[in-house]
Amino acid sequence: MSGAVVEAKDVCFKYTRTLVLENVSFCVQAGDYVGIIGPNGGGKTTLLKLILGLEKGAGEIKLFGTPVAKFKDWYKIGYLAQKSPVSQSRFPVSVEEVVLMGLCYDSAHKDPTAANLKEVYRALRQTRTLDLAKCIFSDLSVGQQQRVLLARALVSKPQLLILDEPSAAMDATSREMFFDLLGELNSKYGVTILLITHDTGEVGKYISKFMYIDKELVFFGDKQQFCHSQKVAEKLGAFAQHTIDHLHNHGRCPLGCQCEDVHGAFGHVAAHGAEAKHD
């Protein structure tokens, strides 16, 4: 697989008077595994919403070469949001039905075919949620709901996966399984992945590129270059770059504290913000 999967050119977005994104341009190629990082309120989620056509801003965004407003091949895309849509209230649909929603039906009112159900069970097996197939979705824990929603994102065998901090509600085992699965999808099947994450420590071993967003595109490129980018150094300080680099290479913080498994590299940057600035 080759070619541009997501192209953004001079993308700008404002909420009333607050500028959220300014002149963001990049091109994600097929097979890329991009970790989107940056501070809270930096515009990461907004960027994903613009890519999916959920928000409209200035500039141009293309999906598989087609402007997002005219894009129709939605089966090529799997999307998983930060929060479950029904974490509080009861919604009477089973896990199986939720995953079925991930398939693009030709006709909205037809019952699912045996082939559709086969795909559903494949996706449930992939996310290790097969035993939950007949459960009511809203009765599951938040972590289980996220795994089911990942199955929904995978059921159409997407070529592009767009994930917005999907692992926040998962326990350590589920998170490891989750990132391993994403890594396998990327390396084995060439699925392009855009992933907003603060778990840079855990996910770092799979990610091929970093995108650092802080209202503007601070950095987009190979993860090795991230630690040598002058612009990133100006934003974060050299210590932060070093921390992230060290975590990726050694799996632990250079300061020797024990919080790396919980927070990931950006947790460290936040935790040691004073040192980062000082450096």
Place this chain on the structure above:
Amino acid sequence: MISEFLSYGFVQRGLMAGSLVALICALLGVFLVLKRLSLIGDGLSHVCLTGVALGLLTQTSPVYMSLPVVLAASLGVLKIMEKIKIYGDAAIGIVSAAGLALGILITAIAGGFNADLFGFLFGSILTVGKTEVFLCALVLAALLLFLLFFYRDLVAASFDEAFAHTRGIKVSRLNATLIVFTSMAVVLAFKVVGIFLISALIILPPVSALMLAKTFKQVLGLACVFGLLSVWSGVYLSFVFNIPSGATIILINLLFLVVSFIISRVGRGYGKREGKHAA
């Protein structure tokens, strides 16, 4: 007693209109409640007051006068939500307040409150005419067709609007159609239960059904059953005891809600929450 009750033409028309309105409100209510838009019925019913007042002022049918007014208001709610980007309940509140204020103003200009207006405020199911019964049947038929063709899209969009968009579902159009149907339901329902109680007929049967049902289709079916039973028993009791039919219908719905709550607690009390599958 019952055969005597059913022998009156006005009772037959009232029961027919009431049953049709109950079905329309129950079916729409399920989607509105799950989309957290259930108060739109309340807001639009207040707008009805403007239509009724205009009808009484111009000596035309309040039903025909209310229909365009409420339709315009419903589209106003949608536009406010889309363009001004405020929460749905705030948009409903704005339109509702405007409708109520205008209605009161026009009523005052027309010479104050009178017996006709009182009937519209609190319902007068036994004054329903043949044309209104026909209109109710027409709207129900259109709604059933809409549900038949867009059932899966509606369930998916009620569950998760953002994801539904990424499946190519035209969520804005579905929402607009639902709200237009709601405005028609509100206009047709104000003779059955009165302007003040329309929203209860939209909200209560679906909420009771949601407590008991295990599948989405069961929710739709149970909501219809609750709606129909409440109208039939409410009209009968109001005839026997000479009490207001609209208020009786709503109180019966409240009784169903309490009973559903108790049944759901007894049925699930020990199992569901504690039996949550471990992650």
